[in-house]
Amino acid sequence: MVWLLLGGAIVAEVIATSLLKFTEGFTRLWPTLVCLLLYGIAFLFLAQSTAHGMQVGIAYALWSAIGTTAIVAVGVAFLGEPISMIKIIGVALVVAGVVILNIAAS
Numbered sequence: 001m002v003w004l005l006l007g008g009a010i011v012a013e014v015i016a017t018s019l020l021k022f023t024e025g026f027t028r029l030w031p032t033l034v035c036l037l038l039y040g041i042a043f044l045f046l047a048q049s050t051a052h053g054m055q056v057g058i059a060y061a062l063w064s065a066i067g068t069t070a071i072v073a074v075g076v077a078f079l080g081e082p083i084s085m086i087k088i089i090g091v092a093l094v095v096a097g098v099v100i101l102n103i104a105a106s
Helices: 002-023 029-051 056-078 085-105
Strands: none
Touching (some): 002 029, 002 056
8 A cells, every 4th residue: 555655646746847847837737737736636645655654764865766767768759858977876775775765774
């Protein structure tokens, strides 16, 4: 159950972050409302995953690392953002940090 909640939080956050460009600085009503709603859902699911037993540090580390990795991929694939070796190394370091946190927690 906690993993489904965390997965839902990640998906909602990635979609919301992907919509940020389309809100045009929160000046467009519908993209802004959808974006804010999805951020609210993301935090609700993240909070529920911790309320049901997942450690806060692990939940947040996974949420942010998977979200960061997914957003970089979405940016490159759909938003025309460039990819570079520095970005790849940065994402790899974030993922490595999460792996180390998970190892330390077990």
